[in-house]
Amino acid sequence: MVQYANVGLDASFAALSDATRRGVLEQLGRAEASITDLAEKFNMTLTGMKKHVGVLERAGLVITEKVGRVRTCKIGPRRLEDEMAWLERYRQLWDARFDELDKVVEELKRKEQVDGRKKRE
Amino acid sequence: MKNRTTVERKSERETVVTRTFNGPARIVFEAWTKPELFKKWWVPKSMGMTLVSCEMDVRTGGKYRLVFGQGMAFFGSYTEVTPHSRLVWTNEEGGDNGSVTTVTFEEKGGKTLLVVSELYPSKEALDAAGTGAADALVETFQQLDELLVTLGASVGRA
Numbered sequence: 660m661v662q663y664a665n666v667g668l669d670a671s672f673a674a675l676s677d678a679t680r681r682g683v684l685e686q687l688g689r690a691e692a693s694i695t696d697l698a699e700k701f702n703m704t705l706t707g708m709k710k711h712v713g714v715l716e717r718a719g720l721v722i723t724e725k726v727g728r729v730r731t732c733k734i735g736p737r738r739l740e741d742e743m744a745w746l747e748r749y750r751q752l753w754d755a756r757f758d759e760l761d762k763v764v765e766e767l768k769r770k771e772q773v774d775g776r777k778k779r780e
Numbered sequence: 781m782k783n784r785t786t787v788e789r790k791s792e793r794e795t796v797v798t799r800t801f802n803g804p805a806r807i808v809f810e811a812w813t814k815p816e817l818f819k820k821w822w823v824p825k826s827m828g829m830t831l832v833s834c835e836m837d838v839r840t841g842g843k844y845r846l847v848f849g850q851g852m853a854f855f856g857s858y859t860e861v862t863p864h865s866r867l868v869w870t871n872e873e874g875g876d877n878g879s880v881t882t883v884t885f886e887e888k889g890g891k892t893l894l895v896v897s898e899l900y901p902s903k904e905a906l907d908a909a910g911t912g913a914a915d916a917l918v919e920t921f922q923q924l925d926e927l928l929v930t931l932g933a934s935v936g937r938a
Contacts, residue, residue, distance in 0.1 A: 752824070754785045757799050759821030761782070763811045764803040771807070 674718035679703070680711050684720060684734070691733040694723075793905075797896045805864045805887035808894060812867060812883060813838040822846070844869065877905035 674680055679701055686692060686700065698708035712732055715721035722735045783800040801808050811817045815834040823831045830849040837843055838861055845855040853873060859880070860868035867883040879900045886893040 753787065753797050753799070755824030756821060757785055757801075758782065759824055760808075760811055761801065763817050763820050764801050764807055767807045767810060767817075768803050 671718040671720060674714050674720055677711070677714075680715055683708075683711060683715065683732075687721060687732055687734050691731050693729045693731050695729070697732065793902060794897060794899045796898075799894050801892045801894060802890075803892060804890055805885040805892045808892045809864045809867075809885050813861075823848070838867075874905070877901060879905070 675684075682701060683697055686697065692700070694705060694708050694712060697703075697712070698705045701708065703711075712721060712723060716723060716735070720735045721732050723730050723732045725731075783802070785797065785799045788796045788798075811821065813836065815836045818836065819831055819834045822834075831846060832849050833845070833847045835843075835845045838858060840858060840861050842861070843855065843857045845853060847853045854871070856870040856872040856878065858867065858869045860866060864887075865885050867881075869881050871878040871881065877900070879898045882895075882897045882899070884895045886895075
């Protein structure tokens with residue numbers, strides 16, 4: 660049994676830093692596929708695809724299973740909750756900060772208009 | 781009307797946050813450089829922290845110091861101040877591992893595109909700063925976010 664808790668965010672973010680690997684995950688999110696299927700779909704050699712799947716597997720994002728002579732891949736048991744939580748916190752901080760900044764900007768704009776009117780009067 | 785905040789990890793040492801504001805650059809710049817205004821927005825209420833004092837000597841070589849109610853202080857100096865377009869400051873409470881923050885203000889049609897970059901001396905320093913929980917994050921968060929939504933939806937269905 661692999662200890663997914665030890666994998667941490669590093670491995671999954673590294674795994675997700677590649678466009679092909681993100682594509683593979685999206686694909687597997689829709690349906691299971693063999694490495695051969697994936698290699699064809701992404702126009703890649705079998706060896707190349709095996710490497711990508713290996714990275715995803717080590718990050719706990721994909722699991723593979725050998726059925727007869729075919730190795731099938733599917734979305735792994737490790738959900739992306741940690742990653743989502745991390746992104747959400749970071750985004751929330753800046754979003755909240757900037758929402759307040761919006762208010763300050765609006766306030767300053769209003770003040771400029773009022774001052775402008777006063778000067779003209 | 782709320783604009784979208786995007787976050788990217790540009791490299792191992794740098795994070796970049798982007799947002800457009802519905803006002804001219806001189807106004808947005810003012811909000812970043814007048815302590816009484818800065819205080820109003822830098823610490824959002826949802827963070828559960830309060831800013832008890834905010835000293836800012838905004839000019840090249842000037843210093844700043846923010847003190848939070850919890851006794852934490854955030855300080856450093858401005859290395860570049862170009863009115864209405866660019867602010868650069870260092871963050872010194874971390875000693876040699878301090879980051880450099882660059883804020884640029886670009887006005888277009890009455891709106892201002894704001895870009896905040898935080899550059900750390902090393903990957904380790906960024907990671908240690910807490911913003912680097914995602915050590916190896918090199919892709920844009922926006923793309924990742926979209927992917928996560930897609931995956932979240934498919935995991936939910938399974």
